Amino acid sequence: MTKTEAHSYAAQMDAKDTLGVFRNRFHIPLHHGEPVAYFCGNSLGLVPRATADVVQDELEDWKNLGVEGHFHARKPWFSYHRLLTDSLARLTGAKPHEVVAMNSLTANLHLLMTSLYRPTADRYRIVIAGNEFPSDRYAVESQVRLHGHDPEQAMIEVAPDPGTYEISTQRLEEAIAQHGESVALVLISGVHFFTGQFFDIPAVVRAAKSVGAVIGVDLAHAIGNVELHLHDWDVDFAVWCSYKYLNSGPGGVGGAFVHERYAARPDLPRLAGWWGNEESTRFMLQHGFEPTYGADGWQLSNAPVLSMAAHRAALDIFDEAGMAAISVKRTALTGFLETLVNAAFAQYPIGACITPRDPAQRGAQLSLRFEHHGREVYEKLLQHGVIVDWRTPNVIRVAPAPLYVSFADVARFYDVFLTILSELP
Numbered sequence: 001m002t003k004t005e006a007h008s009y010a011a012q013m014d015a016k017d018t019l020g021v022f023r024n025r026f027h028i029p030l031h032h033g034e035p036v037a038y039f040c041g042n043s044l045g046l047v048p049r050a051t052a053d054v055v056q057d058e059l060e061d062w063k064n065l066g067v068e069g070h071f072h073a074r075k076p077w078f079s080y081h082r083l084l085t086d087s088l089a090r091l092t093g094a095k096p097h098e099v100v101a102m103n104s105l106t107a108n109l110h111l112l113m114t115s116l117y118r119p120t121a122d123r124y125r126i127v128i129a130g131n132e133f134p135s136d137r138y139a140v141e142s143q144v145r146l147h148g149h150d151p152e153q154a155m156i157e158v159a160p161d162p163g164t165y166e167i168s169t170q171r172l173e174e175a176i177a178q179h180g181e182s183v184a185l186v187l188i189s190g191v192h193f194f195t196g197q198f199f200d201i202p203a204v205v206r207a208a209k210s211v212g213a214v215i216g217v218d219l220a221h222a223i224g225n226v227e228l229h230l231h232d233w234d235v236d237f238a239v240w241c242s243y244k245y246l247n248s249g250p251g252g253v254g255g256a257f258v259h260e261r262y263a264a265r266p267d268l269p270r271l272a273g274w275w276g277n278e279e280s281t282r283f284m285l286q287h288g289f290e291p292t293y294g295a296d297g298w299q300l301s302n303a304p305v306l307s308m309a310a311h312r313a314a315l316d317i318f319d320e321a322g323m324a325a326i327s328v329k330r331t332a333l334t335g336f337l338e339t340l341v342n343a344a345f346a347q348y349p350i351g352a353c354i355t356p357r358d359p360a361q362r363g364a365q366l367s368l369r370f371e372h373h374g375r376e377v378y379e380k381l382l383q384h385g386v387i388v389d390w391r392t393p394n395v396i397r398v399a400p401a402p403l404y405v406s407f408a409d410v411a412r413f414y415d416v417f418l419t420i421l422s423e424l425p
């Protein structure tokens, strides 16, 4: 495809894009006075224009009400987290009492592993995907040690299929079956951070349950990116952060899903805090923790309202746009990017896309692996106002988040990418 053809296709697609209007809801960073082409929404989503006002409202209430804001703010802080519940339930395919906005991703992973990774002498292994995000690996390793097991024995990392970067469902199933009843927990990403692979979560759930293991899912790269049905899929627990596809700000409040079968299980061990206690007795300063019903029972502390206000503003956009429409655009936009990347690599064979080709097995991210000159290509893209990210040793990740990336942005990526490749020594 020529650059001209790419631009004319992009113009047609943008003209009929029903989500195109949402681009204006965001601040797009500038590069030499012009908006960048932003492909890093998988790492840090852009700030919605509405966020400043929503956060400002809370600052105003704080200014005017002080401590009274807990109950008398326009949106009382005491129950602020509940304003996020319905939107999070829609995004994850959960019942409202199965989700809660709280803490950060890694903290939530620890909290839920504390309750649901209960190893014994015979059943203690944790199966995870290979090359997982460091925080997840550290969390798993430290939980294993906390229970007195040896990570060398207990952590089963499933490597990609030979000669590829994908970890097939079959490979995951085989690893789970092979370790059978010694598996206590299967922990997978919804979408793998490095390769962009969207796992077949229902199949992995079935495999985990068939050996009697608990199944947890890390949705860092999946929430707000792909459609999820955690309740129907029968996932036991899931955790996420809100600053990637959810556009809720750096270090923004995370979230968790706990299947309703654990909603009323005061017997489950947990690391408790006052905000997880039953509301009616929370302030009575009595002894004995009484967990509140559902995912709320895992909360530790009172809600970080400023961060939650930014989250609220960002979730409004998802409620309005809907994941179904986002998914349709994501498929078209990512497919267009893939066509262009393949055309560029056909002309300059120094790399390849390692993300699955099947649109059902990926979200909005393509990972490009370079034989050489990868870092240089990455730096030059940035110099041209095309924002992507670099993962050592040799991968550029390009994520066209559908809410604010246009088809024209993708055509612009192609222009710059082709020029850079043509100028390499």
Ligand SMILES: *Cc1c(COP(=O)(O)O)cnc(C)c1O
Residues within 6 Å of the ligand: 104, 105, 106, 107, 133, 135, 136, 189, 193, 218, 220, 221, 241, 254
């Ligand atoms: C982004 C990401 C994290 C980040 O964890 P925080 O606790 O939010 O810092 C963890 N795991 C995965 C897979 C991620 O992609």
